[in-house]
Amino acid sequence: MPIKKLASALAAVLLVALPLVSSANEGSYPPAGNDVRNIASLQRGARNYMNYCSGCHSAKFVRYNRLAADLNIPEAELKKNLMFTSDKVADTIKTAMTAEDAKKWFGNLPPDFSLIARSRGTDYIYAFLHGFYRDPSRPTGVNNTVLKGTAMPHVLADLQGVQTAVFKAEGAEKGEFEKFELTQKGTLTPEQYDEFVRDTVNFLQYIGEPIEAKRKDLGVWVTLFLLMFTGFAYLLNKEYWKDVH
Ligand code: HEC
Known part of the structure; x- marks a missing residue:
């Protein structure tokens, strides 16, 4: 199951983080x-x-x-x-x-x-x-x-x-x-x-x-951090359950 869990964790992270990095520029005029x-x-x-x-x-x-x-x-x-x-x-x-x-x-x-x-x-x-x-x-x-x-x-x-x-x-x-x-x-x-x-x-x-530029840069770092953290959590999870299986 961990792969499935990892996938849903990843999806959750992206859902939260994507709006942070996407541009807020909308309208019916050429960009x-x-x-x-x-x-x-x-x-x-x-x-x-x-x-x-x-x-x-x-x-x-x-x-x-x-x-x-x-x-x-x-x-x-x-x-x-x-x-x-x-x-x-x-x-x-x-x-x-x-x-x-x-x-x-x-x-x-x-x-x-x-x-x-x-x-x-x-x-x-x-x-x-x-x-x-x-x-x-x-x-x-x-x-x-x-x-x-x-x-x-x-x-x-x-x-x-x-x-x-x-x-x-x-x-x-x-x-x-x-x-x-x-x-x-x-x-x-x-x-x-x-x-x-x-x-x-x-x-x-x-x-x-x-602060917009800084906020967007921060969004990227937060996303990277969460991705890395997910990786560690996954490894830790494996380590904990190693002896049980
Ligand atoms: C000589 C005075 C004057 C100067 C200089 C000026 N504007 Fe204006 N601007 C106005 C006035 C008066 C309005 C209000 C227009 C209206 O309501 O029809 C306005 C309105 C605007 C609006 C709002 C339009 C809208 O949809 O309500 C924008 C955007 C704008 N100006 C941009 C600029 C920019 C960028 C510059 C510099 C490159 C500039 N203006 C220089 C007088 C000026």
Whole structure:
């Protein structure tokens, strides 16, 4: 019987441990393909966020010094390149803009980023940042295929360029989105822009759960330990019963 017992013990271990190591990224958008364990990508994402998003989006639950420690950013570097609204490393990341101004300028509040990747998903945000297209009827000059009529301007237009959306002209699907055409080039190639957005959503996933990477690594070790322990228990079991049989 021990083999059967061993098998069911193994199954139990896997049932408990697998959810720990599987990714929590779901949704109906193509995968963003980011990896929170890639520190270089997170560092680039932090730079992207500070330079292109933090003017409007705060990250109120995140402290600068936690960022520096987790992402291996020296404090001097942090102060020089990433801290725009504060000079105290123990501060959380705020924006210089007040809520009233945001409402006045955009008609809608830019949401805080601390949990945005958890509430929307990284795939969604990746698609959203690829979804801006020219629309002169909008006050911002752009619309978005993912969030129709969004109040957010296309703050990455310099990098991506400007795309035009082509909608289906005929048939039952008339009026549905078909494809984008890049009508005005940006400073990045489409591949470089993908990478830029991937690093940015990676950073957003990291700040949504700073211990995520560690938790997943831990899950692997726990699984390995349990597997090893099962092996020892099996051998011990054999040893105990050796003289009885
Ligand atoms: C000029 C101000 C401004 C900047 C800069 C800005 N945003 Fe926004 N963002 C907004 C506003 C306003 C909204 C609210 C949009 C709405 O509700 O239609 C928003 C909403 C969002 C949302 C939520 C969309 C949703 O489904 O609710 C995401 C994600 C987002 N921004 C990502 C970013 C990222 C990433 C950057 C940096 C690359 C960025 N934003 C830079 C103004 C800004």
